[in-house]
Amino acid sequence: MEHYTMNLNLKVWRQKNATAKGGFENYSVSNISSEMSFLEMFDVLNEKLIAEGKEPIAFDHDCREGICGMCSMYINGKPHGPWQATTTCQLHMRAFKDGDTIVVEPWRANAFPVVKDLAVDRGAFDRIIQAGGFVSVNTGNAVDGNALPIEKDKADAAFYAAACIGCGACVAACKNSSAMLFLSAKVSHLALLPQGGPERRSRVVNMVAQMDKEGFGSCTNTGACEATCPKEISISNIARLNQEYLAASLVSE
Amino acid sequence: MALTGIFLITFLLVHVSINACVFADLFVNDDGEMFNKAAHFMGSTVLIRIMEVGLFGGIILHIVQGYLLTLENRSKRSVGYAINYGNGGSKWYSRSMGLLGTLILIFLVLHLYHFWTPARFTHVGLEVPVVYNGVEMHNMFLLMKTTFISPIVIVVYIMGCVSLAWHLAHGFQSAFRTIGVHNKKYNTLLISLGYGFSVIIPFLFILMPLSFHFGWIG
Numbered sequence: 001m002e003h004y005t006m007n008l009n010l011k012v013w014r015q016k017n018a019t020a021k022g023g024f025e026n027y028s029v030s031n032i033s034s035e036m037s038f039l040e041m042f043d044v045l046n047e048k049l050i051a052e053g054k055e056p057i058a059f060d061h062d063c064r065e066g067i068c069g070m071c072s073m074y075i076n077g078k079p080h081g082p083w084q085a086t087t088t089c090q091l092h093m094r095a096f097k098d099g100d101t102i103v104v105e106p107w108r109a110n111a112f113p114v115v116k117d118l119a120v121d122r123g124a125f126d127r128i129i130q131a132g133g134f135v136s137v138n139t140g141n142a143v144d145g146n147a148l149p150i151e152k153d154k155a156d157a158a159f160y161a162a163a164c165i166g167c168g169a170c171v172a173a174c175k176n177s178s179a180m181l182f183l184s185a186k187v188s189h190l191a192l193l194p195q196g197g198p199e200r201r202s203r204v205v206n207m208v209a210q211m212d213k214e215g216f217g218s219c220t221n222t223g224a225c226e227a228t229c230p231k232e233i234s235i236s237n238i239a240r241l242n243q244e245y246l247a248a249s250l251v252s253e
Numbered sequence: 254m255a256l257t258g259i260f261l262i263t264f265l266l267v268h269v270s271i272n273a274c275v276f277a278d279l280f281v282n283d284d285g286e287m288f289n290k291a292a293h294f295m296g297s298t299v300l301i302r303i304m305e306v307g308l309f310g311g312i313i314l315h316i317v318q319g320y321l322l323t324l325e326n327r328s329k330r331s332v333g334y335a336i337n338y339g340n341g342g343s344k345w346y347s348r349s350m351g352l353l354g355t356l357i358l359i360f361l362v363l364h365l366y367h368f369w370t371p372a373r374f375t376h377v378g379l380e381v382p383v384v385y386n387g388v389e390m391h392n393m394f395l396l397m398k399t400t401f402i403s404p405i406v407i408v409v410y411i412m413g414c415v416s417l418a419w420h421l422a423h424g425f426q427s428a429f430r431t432i433g434v435h436n437k438k439y440n441t442l443l444i445s446l447g448y449g450f451s452v453i454i455p456f457l458f459i460l461m462p463l464s465f466h467f468g469w470i471g
Contacts, residue, residue: 011335024335074334076336077334077336077337077338077339077341078338078341078342079338103335103336105334105335105336108330108332108333108334109329109330110328110329110330110331111329173338173342175326175338175343175348176326176329177326177329177330178326178329215329216329217325217326217329217330218322218325218326219431220322220326220347220350220427221347221423221426221427221430221431222342222343222344222347222348222423223342223343223344223347224338224342224343225342227341227342227343228338228342235430236435236437236440237435238430239429239430239431239433239434239435239440240433240435242430242431242432242433242435243432243433243434243435244433245433246432246433247433
């Protein structure tokens, strides 16, 4: 792909702290390489802001290789920007043209309050995991890899669900701010495997209860989450979660 | 939502089947005899009258729950986006179930006023009964014929049926996802079935007022 440089106009959400009102600020960056990642372009902008003695833009990032789930920018009306199955850090500037205006917003959901600028608090996801997204029964010593027979299809489905990086793009994309795609990935991944079996019922009931407590909306199956998910988690996991939940709540104490 | 939705889907099937009896006039020129008999059976059978109470319960529950759900979900994002994700991620009708449902509700009020209230209570337009094999019954066929003379009524009925079609296009498959159907085999079947249902059923419904209005039957 041919390399080119571009000048861009940016409209970025700035908010001093969780309680401040916040609003859009306009910035321009020049000589941006098409081979830069979106976050590198933000680094360039922040360097410029620091040199000018201004406050740099706060944004979440960590691994910058698409696997940690920290980056969380809502770019031009889509979580993680215009590319399919891509996190913000893996979005490259060749997705844009010279002279483009790019609007960058934080994840919007009451369950994900803005901490500063583009950084939001996604602790709600951690608390949902703490409510049951793990195996706590004693599974003994490590056994031989093939001692526990698992159907290939199920292992694959569990693996695809486990690919969820918990970035929260599903919540940001959903008109109801529902966390069902995230939760369904976490529940499916364990429900499909024998190790998740013993706590299967209490897990789903507790995790759903925590999700409701965190103030996420309910799922109306619009499919926006699946369309935006950088890890392409399937919406059919949500149907599996519903089945798991119905079955568990019918027999729960 | 899903359970009441599926219940109402089954009701639509019964409703469209009974009403399709009006088309008997097209083939055997019975002047609505088959339809009137079917309507009389529905109105005079005790079991069906009990089910009617359940039907109203189902509709009211669906409406109340729908509005509560819409309001609650809207409250989960106090600060909105400058640019919405929109059609890039989901279908407009999937996001507009509240609006489509409201349009159907408006239609439903008028529809009940046209047929249900006269048949059960006021008997306006049903003053002259028909007699088949010595049994006296309402001439519902004639009531349909006179109601569908007005072009305004036709427009409202078209609006109602089109809203119903889009409402079902999302609702049918969504209902089954909510009750937990996730097998690929059934999902593929239900998606096709859902789209088919959303086209065929509202189309059959709208054919009835149009057939009376343009004099194809009656």
